[in-house]
Amino acid sequence: MSVLLIAEHNNKEVKPFTLNAITAASEIDQDLHVIVIGNKAEAVVKSISEIPNVKKVIHIDNEIYENYLPENFTSVITKHAENYSHIVCSANTFGKNLMPRVAALLDTSQVSDIIKVVAPDTFLRPIYAGNAFATVKSTDKKKCITIRPTSFDPAATSGGSAEIVKGDSGESFSSTKFIKREEVKSDRPELGTARIVISGGRGMQSGDNFKLITAIADKLNAAIGASRAAVDAGYITNDHQVGQTGKVVVPDLYIAVGISGAIQHLAGMKESKIIVAINKDGEAPIFSVADYGLEADLFEALPKFLEELNKLNTIQK
């Protein structure tokens, strides 16, 4: 039995969630191999080979893999899958897009978004927006698993020296063409891995008002999140959305501002260590999950919050 993990990267660097997926994968089996499919991604291959949990890195290099289209990745993965009992990757938009395409061709019923490895064939996963947890056992010979990255710690990144082997690339899929990617560049910590997240909802009333949130995020070195309502209203871009169909975050501190707390939003943040809710509606469901609730008008509370933070001698970053 050995596990093949599909690395997510941008040809230059490993994406952080790959490290969390590596932790989960090595809980399934210690014999963990990582496949890096990319275009001139040597730096990625090298850094993965230094991860102590990784036993072998398979490097597939071709310019057709520049934009990680699943149509191109799939044939390479299914070919290598022969030698493995488990194929795994992280359950973010990369893995969600790719893994089912692989699983269907392997005739495997995929187990999505696991939050715990119970046994090599048995996993815990949330269903119904996290309102229920299902323990499921895969009876397929070969298992395709996606991992909720925030449920596992990132693997150590140095000290290992895994063997690197080159593999053949597959055929190019001509019916899908990559056009462009509009990445939102930011100096802030990434939403998925930030220690502190401050999120705004419909109560923010405009995109401009998000500057109240930005000021606090700057002070706390926090990532900025949003409810679906705020994204739908155009206050902020989609990459900030936290929830069932957005990102799942598990920070040490989650501050929900002007967010009522629909179950779809709670699905993305209720595992956070400490939750703060600031809302003028004392009956808002967000208060039922908040460790500290402040019933207040956010337009008064946020400037005051910043003022109080400024008074502190030290702030943990």
Added chain:
Amino acid sequence: MKILVAVKRVIDYNVQVRVKEDGTGVVTDNVKMSTNPPDDNAIEEAVKIKESGKAKEIVAVTVGEEKSQETVRKALAVGADRGILVKADGIIEPLAVSKILQKIVEKEKPDLVFMGKQAIDDDCNQTGQMLAALLNWPQATFASKIEVKDKSLEVTREVDEGLEVIEVNTPSIVTCDLRLNEPRYASLPNIMKAKKKPLEQINASDLGVDTKPRIEQIKVEEPPKRKAGIKVASVAELVQKLKNEAKVI
């Protein structure tokens, strides 16, 4: 152009889901059921494309128990022309659904297949990608904008980093995000008219697809509950608690 739209009947998104005491699943008796929300976006998009004159026919299909025909009727009421119910009982995993849809695609020969990006019950997010794999078609997942071109679609996809734009040749599969459009409501006259639209029923077993689950559901339980928090009286108290009690700032 012909568009096939796959829809699923799920517990309504406003219902607080309860776990059954015996741990075999969640309570579905006397619970409001609706169309999976992003599937509504999939139908809406197909109807808009038809209204623009770029599609001739919309076929709505679902896989599930007899009652799932309500979901197909709803699709017919907002503008689908015909419906198909593939009858199958119990848990039908996305792999089996995609194999059933593959058979329907082979029969109906659509140019496009639309569906929601994820069902809000099992949260699997698999069916569209699996169907694309089985058909060896391009896939455009998590679509928030679709532009119909001559023999292709330009699709804007919502990804973790922001937005991505790809072009997929037809035939292709698109899975729809909630931000793709604003689904319309069915008017009463259209609901009445939908009752007269054709709705074909097929048994999954007649399609030669094995729908036996490959994943054993061992138990379903309530997630751990958070312990009740407190309300603070002022911003100053909040900051003091975060600093000295929770020690997170």
